[in-house]
Amino acid sequence: MIEKRGGTCIPVQCDHSKDSDVEELFDRISKEQDGRLDVLVNNAFNTAQGLKENMGQPFWEQPITMWDAVNNVGLR
Structure with missing residues (x-):
């Protein structure tokens, strides 16, 4: 649905119990998406x-x- 409307969906696996994984995720968002995060589905x-x-x-x-x-x- 996101891609049909012109958006980009980027699935990412992240272990929320590990601070380093969470930090790496937000570093990636900062680098790859210029810090932009429109929707986050936290399925943990x-x-x-x-x-x-x-x-x-x-x-x-x-x-x-x-x-x-x-x-x-x-x-x-």
Whole structure:
């Protein structure tokens, strides 16, 4: 759809848990696109250890380490 309307779609894989990957992505945008980023689809998810074991528990009863692992990637 983007290309049909004259745009350019550039899919990029980036590990959001690695600061160096995120920095490299924005360096690339700066160099290749003159710093222009019109749309970013952040499709990141981390399956935290313990997710299956804690399934069905209220979120407030689940280990904070699980939520840190998920949110430090998905919401970053």
